[in-house]
Amino acid sequence: MIEEWWNQISNDPRRCWWCKTRAFQKCFGCFIICSDKFIRKGLGRILLFFVYGLVTFVLLMAFFVALPYESLWMPKPLMFILVIIAVYLFINILYHYSKACNTPAGRPPKKIEQDPNGPPIPICYRCQTPKDINTHHCSLCDECVVNMDHHCVWINRCVGAGNHRYFLQFTGFLALACFLYCTISFTTFYYNYWHL
Numbered sequence: 001m002i003e004e005w006w007n008q009i010s011n012d013p014r015r016c017w018w019c020k021t022r023a024f025q026k027c028f029g030c031f032i033i034c035s036d037k038f039i040r041k042g043l044g045r046i047l048l049f050f051v052y053g054l055v056t057f058v059l060l061m062a063f064f065v066a067l068p069y070e071s072l073w074m075p076k077p078l079m080f081i082l083v084i085i086a087v088y089l090f091i092n093i094l095y096h097y098s099k100a101c102n103t104p105a106g107r108p109p110k111k112i113e114q115d116p117n118g119p120p121i122p123i124c125y126r127c128q129t130p131k132d133i134n135t136h137h138c139s140l141c142d143e144c145v146v147n148m149d150h151h152c153v154w155i156n157r158c159v160g161a162g163n164h165r166y167f168l169q170f171t172g173f174l175a176l177a178c179f180l181y182c183t184i185s186f187t188t189f190y191y192n193y194w195h196l
């Protein structure tokens with residue numbers, strides 16, 4: 001039933017010139033598909049550069065403003081350890097971010113062994129692949145994703161079985177770096193801005 005409806009719509013010669021999936025007369029549906037495409041091809045790519053730019057900006061601020069300023073009063077061995085930790089964290093943030101962006105989220109296998117006594121495995125009507133438990137079809141990526149967590153606009157793809165690990169490591173290292181940055185600069189902040 002749904003398949004028939006979908007074929008009818010996608011074969012319509014009056015379909016949208018951009019998304020090529022829905023007919024013009026279904027303008028609200030067409031608007032959703034076009035905005036999906038905008039998020040994936042436009043906004044998502046802009047946000048990728050934004051994140052790289054932001055991380056690089058914080059890196060430059062840490063190495064050329066915060067750490068030199070703190071080194072005026074901090075003991076040298078402590079500064080040396082802090083610089084090593086900062087380099088380690090920033091390399092890990094950039095590495096895991098690029099891995100999370102470039103690793104496929106994980107598509108389900110084309111065929112799954114059907115248990116004769118178990119319930120039938122549902123099929124995704126868009127991908128025509130078995131849709132096992134925890135597999136979800138992402139309308140933005142237009143593909144099924146195993147163990148789908150969410151579609152992340154900051155990495156411009158889904159977070160699923162394939163890149164879950166990299167995504168968590170990226171957020172973990174990012175949180176650690178923020179914590180370290182705040183801890184190091186707290187004394188300066190306290191005496192110069194808060195304690196006036």
Ligand SMILES: [Zn+2]
Pocket residue numbers: 124125126127128136137138142143144
């Ligand atoms: Zn699907």
Ligand SMILES: [Zn+2]
Pocket residue numbers: 138139140141142150151152157158
């Ligand atoms: Zn997605």
